[in-house]
Amino acid sequence: MTTLKDLSQQLGLSVTQVSRALNGHADVSESTRERVKALAAELHYQPNVSARRLVSGKSGIVGLVLPHLPLPPEDGQFIRIVGGLSAHFSRLRMQFVLHIAEESEDILDVYRRLIQSGAIDGFVIIEPQVNDPRVAFLRDRDVPFVLHGRDCATPDYPFFDIDNHAVARTLTRVLTRAGHRRIAFINGLDGRAYVAAREAGFRAAAAAEGLQSDALMHFTGEMVESHGLLATVEAFRDSACAPTALIAGNTRIAKGIFLALAALGLRVPQDVSLVAHDDILHDALSHVFDPPLTVTQSALDLSWEPLAHCLAGAVEGRSLSSLQRIGACRLIQRASVAPPPEAA
Amino acid sequence: MTTLKDLSQQLGLSVTQVSRALNGHADVSESTRERVKALAAELHYQPNVSARRLVSGKSGIVGLVLPHLPLPPEDGQFIRIVGGLSAHFSRLRMQFVLHIAEESEDILDVYRRLIQSGAIDGFVIIEPQVNDPRVAFLRDRDVPFVLHGRDCATPDYPFFDIDNHAVARTLTRVLTRAGHRRIAFINGLDGRAYVAAREAGFRAAAAAEGLQSDALMHFTGEMVESHGLLATVEAFRDSACAPTALIAGNTRIAKGIFLALAALGLRVPQDVSLVAHDDILHDALSHVFDPPLTVTQSALDLSWEPLAHCLAGAVEGRSLSSLQRIGACRLIQRASVAPPPEAA
């Protein structure tokens, strides 16, 4: 292991100056900086992390706390989350650790313990609830964190999110513009912030397009096939006021909807139109449906990089404005939408 | 953050003595040690990891390198692996980091890079192949590592494993003792060390029980339902020499076998007996099969603790004998085994 001292001796410089040269400080002459960098590269100099952390007072470690071991089918997604965050933090020369709470533990106790041990610089929070207690807890203690998602339109903490209100508005408008007047939204788990945002967007767009609120149906539940299936069956139980179009919270729900519609003898898009939001989940790709789905699309896997950067920035104490990002989202029109049958 | 200095000042002792008291050194009087520990507890003293690591020269970080993002259905298992290792290393005050290689990278290059950066004390290696190149690579460079599994009966590196040879012998004997003379073993992926060990155990037990080797069938493939299904179909293609009993490498394979047998109109255990090895995978529990399966059982989830301890020991340079462990395994006899139909 080459150290700053090794470099400084070989170069006839002080340790101070070598350090400053490598770290891009101003008062180092260009020629010296060149020499230093060249030798550093030649000797494969790598700054000692422990020493650097000792003086900075930071541990260089950030964490993700899960309330329990994820169960199928979400577990497949979690490994992508963990892998993605891990990779991006490692690129930022930080360590990312996963902490899974015991069944019996209160999740806030886990945070308390980790903070107290002083070994963690900050946290990533995923799957935020509306008024998430974790946010309040960490904010109270001035512990840096970043949210995947957010509470409200303009929060006072770092986050990465997509515009869920807009997502729902877009999907709703695609259907109303095709002539649909009775729409059911099969959404995610009640209490999740993004679920609430999408419901609001759905109702706002419907109102703006002149739909009565009693022409709207809204179902919440876990984002799995069976929820899509059951909610669909329920939506079509009373054929008098059955919807002519459906919105799925994600493509996994859409899968369940397809199953239910097939069982009910309804065809997509002739009898029922269907749109969904598409996170590009590997086990439910929107383009392999038959017919391929019209979706708003934003890759969940692109979240980890901005999340890592925002948390790193928060730990360094950068200003909030640079730590709040909103991911892109695009509408992909495919063959799952048609005018409602009455209008044909 | 309380430091050693804080403690020493309040106690009227030197920093040295406080450190020695806390770390259990000999030349500290019992009364002093008591006082020190009491105050340390009261002030929630936590030794600063970075400082400790700086003097020890260790980073306190160990890693797991995966060649690529795990795909279903194994991804569900991976989150348990990562979570389990993570938890146990954190208990040992070490950090565990996951590193997922890019598609294009050679896996050994990833190890090379991580070692060179000097930030990693050791590695966990899972799913070892026979003559695994990672083992050779790390051993050559004197980098500590621990294997989940092993190459041969008594390797010269730290490992945790179960006795796969014995597992296969036990399962085979259960069947031969019930009178079966034609047995098919639907095993895991060719090249895996444990798959080879089990095949050897299978053949050894069969030979010891006086079975001809042409009465044995052996299939390899990924440990998923479809492999169990296809291999079963193949095993029963020629009814003249069809097996009367099957051994499944794990319960996921057993699921596929059940599907195939049902399709072939064969009942368990009246027409075909079935035994399996049971890792207690959450998506395929041996006792909920119909009939419940006779299995050799050893919980995969109990591997993470010994793996973490062995690697920690290896990093500290402890002697090999304490770093090699073999997990327990028990036979659970249930209703999936009966005498072969000819014998009835």
Add this chain to the structure above:
DNA sequence: ATGCTTGCCCGAAACGTTTCGGATTGGCAA
């Protein structure tokens, strides 16, 4: 000449811990 920048550099301290070598007791045997 004097004072003031500006550019480049350095020594020393600091971060919190472990450890090496030695110091100070008191007790006990010679």
Add this chain to the structure above:
DNA sequence: TTGCCAATCCGAAACGTTTCGGGCAAGCAT
């Protein structure tokens, strides 16, 4: 008394880095 040993303690150095407060020269204006 002297010497020795064990028990208990301490100062100082070390780990590798960043950073604070300066120093020294050259250039410039006064």
